[in-house]
Amino acid sequence: MASFVDRVILHLSAGNGGHGVASVHREKFKPLGGPDGGNGGRGGNIIFRVDPQITTLLEYHHGPHRTAPNGRPGEGGERNGAQGADLVLAVPDGTVLCTRDGEVLADMVGAGTEYVAAQGGRGGLGNKALASQRRKAPGFALKGVPGETREVVLELKVLADVALIGFPSAGKSSLVSVLSAARPKIADYPFTTLVPNLGVVTAGGERFTVADVPGLIPGASEGKGLGLRFLRHVERCHVLVHVIDCATLEPGRDPLSDLDAIEHELAEYVPDASLGGMPLAERVRMVVLNKADVPEARELAEMVKPDLEARGLEVHIISAVAHTGLKELTFALARAVAQARAEHIVIEPARTIVRPKAIDDSQFQIRRSETDEGVVFQVIGERPTRWVRQTDFANDEAVGYLAERLNRLGVEEELLKAGAVTGSTVLIGPEDDAVVFDWQPTISAGAELLGQRGTDIRLEDRHRPTRGEKRESFHGKMDAAAAARAELDKDRRAGVWTDPDDA
Numbered sequence: 001m002a003s004f005v006d007r008v009i010l011h012l013s014a015g016n017g018g019h020g021v022a023s024v025h026r027e028k029f030k031p032l033g034g035p036d037g038g039n040g041g042r043g044g045n046i047i048f049r050v051d052p053q054i055t056t057l058l059e060y061h062h063g064p065h066r067t068a069p070n071g072r073p074g075e076g077g078e079r080n081g082a083q084g085a086d087l088v089l090a091v092p093d094g095t096v097l098c099t100r101d102g103e104v105l106a107d108m109v110g111a112g113t114e115y116v117a118a119q120g121g122r123g124g125l126g127n128k129a130l131a132s133q134r135r136k137a138p139g140f141a142l143k144g145v146p147g148e149t150r151e152v153v154l155e156l157k158v159l160a161d162v163a164l165i166g167f168p169s170a171g172k173s174s175l176v177s178v179l180s181a182a183r184p185k186i187a188d189y190p191f192t193t194l195v196p197n198l199g200v201v202t203a204g205g206e207r208f209t210v211a212d213v214p215g216l217i218p219g220a221s222e223g224k225g226l227g228l229r230f231l232r233h234v235e236r237c238h239v240l241v242h243v244i245d246c247a248t249l250e251p252g253r254d255p256l257s258d259l260d261a262i263e264h265e266l267a268e269y270v271p272d273a274s275l276g277g278m279p280l281a282e283r284v285r286m287v288v289l290n291k292a293d294v295p296e297a298r299e300l301a302e303m304v305k306p307d308l309e310a311r312g313l314e315v316h317i318i319s320a321v322a323h324t325g326l327k328e329l330t331f332a333l334a335r336a337v338a339q340a341r342a343e344h345i346v347i348e349p350a351r352t353i354v355r356p357k358a359i360d361d362s363q364f365q366i367r368r369s370e371t372d373e374g375v376v377f378q379v380i381g382e383r384p385t386r387w388v389r390q391t392d393f394a395n396d397e398a399v400g401y402l403a404e405r406l407n408r409l410g411v412e413e414e415l416l417k418a419g420a421v422t423g424s425t426v427l428i429g430p431e432d433d434a435v436v437f438d439w440q441p442t443i444s445a446g447a448e449l450l451g452q453r454g455t456d457i458r459l460e461d462r463h464r465p466t467r468g469e470k471r472e473s474f475h476g477k478m479d480a481a482a483a484a485r486a487e488l489d490k491d492r493r494a495g496v497w498t499d500p501d502d503a
């Protein structure tokens with residue numbers, strides 16, 4: 001089967017932040033110029049926006065990789081790098097954005113609705129911005145953070161007032177083409193329609209849209225034929241119209257059993273609850289008996305009409321080809337739409353969907369796990385992860401700055417509490433993209449209490465600490481850590497320690 005453009009997986013890469021720069025002001029006869037390195041610019045975000053002019057996801061089908069521009073690096077002379085421009089991706093009204101696991105990220109309804117799907121990386125601070133009372137001339141700058149990369153699934157659910165449903169080749173596309181100005185592909189083979197065609201109809205003072213949904217077959221609700229993809233489209237239509245082929249020569253098919261078969265599929269289909277979907281079985285119904293230009297078909301249609309009406313269904317006998325019965329049908333549809341609209345709130349205002357932050361991003365967690373290579377401590381948190389990415393590990397001063405930041409957040413203290421010792425393996429960041437450290441506590445006041453720095457590991461076996469000694473050593477570490485923290489807190493209160501990158 002050919003390509004489907006109603007569901008596309010997009011690979012997004014937001015722009016990387018530009019690197020900050022370390023530079024020293026130079027001027028003749030002024031040797032101590034001071035730091036003047038500018039900040040890097042933020043990388044471009046990737047934003048989805050509803051554009052009513054767009055009706056298909058075709059463009060994304062042909063170009064599933066989208067990248068936003070990077071921020072520019074900072075320069076000397078306090079020049080900040082330019083930000084990467086945001087990349088705005090236009091999507092049709094009614095597009096649902098989900099993860100690969102089917103979790104709905106955003107339901108894009110209403111022109112102008114926006115969703116920031118991938119955030120550009122922060123630009124790194126230059127040494128000018130990093131200068132403080134304590135560190136007057138930093139010889140390093142922060143690196144730009146890589147932009148977010150993400151996979152997003154786009155699903156287009158048609159937002160139409162009326163959905164035409166029925167077996168393949170029942171004449172659904174033909175009907176849309178005669179009711180509206182839409183010119184869908186019509187052919188005498190099943191599954192001609194792969195993507196819904198939308199037509200706008202004006203009748204009885206009512207203007208409404210009619211969607212021609214691809215053909216349904218028994219088992220569709222379990223994914224048979226082109227199955228669920230098609231039922232998905234029906235989800236957002238208020239009035240369902242059964243288009244029944246009265247001229248089919250296929251054995252075992254007749255208008256009543258066709259209707260029952262389709263109804264069965266509708267009943268089996270579970271609408272997406274997260275979208276506030278109402279069961280399909282509760283929608284307004286109408287029946288169109290088509291192909292009445294064929295004499296046998298008209299005869300059959302006249303015969304089954306009373307049966308259908310006895311079920312409480314409104315029935316119209318038409319011919320899409322000979323254009324008979326269309327006027328009555330159009331006005332009946334207008335009435336049904338008006339009624340459905342009165343019952344539902346259909347107009348949803350444009351809005352911006354703000355992605356909720358995963359966890360309290362000012363905090364961090366420490367996870368201790370036993371692996372084949374020994375005990376591993378993992379530091380999980382937005383800030384520690386970012387800080388590590390911002391660090392130029394080739395620059396000792398930059399590494400020292402990272403240690404200070406981590407220390408200030410209390411990472412060292414928590415690592416000690418969790419049982420980490422000098423040389424422990426510490427991971428910072430998410431599992432798939434973590435930086436590994438051989439931990440060296442930097443708390444200077446506690447260094448001698450930690451005891452292990454500079455000792456020969458071979459000597460250690462000679463004396464195994466008793467439980468009491470261990471406890472004492474632990475308390476010692478805790479005291480040292482607390483003392484170091486108090487020191488840092490004092491600094492912070494004095495304004496020495498405000499992290500210049502804390503936005």
Ligand SMILES: Nc1nc2c(ncn2[C@@H]2O[C@H](COP(=O)(O)OP(=O)(O)OP(=O)(O)O)[C@@H](O)[C@H]2O)c(=O)[nH]1
Nearest residue numbers: 168169170171172173174187191192193215320321
């Ligand atoms: N005689 C007759 N043929 C019709 C009528 N309406 C549609 N057809 C024919 O039926 C065939 C299928 O029509 P389509 O409109 O493509 O059917 P469909 O329901 O959209 O089919 P799928 O897209 O495959 O689900 C075409 O050959 C049409 O010319 C009608 O009123 N009378």
Ligand SMILES: [Mg+2]
Nearest residue numbers: 172173192193
């Ligand atoms: Mg069709």
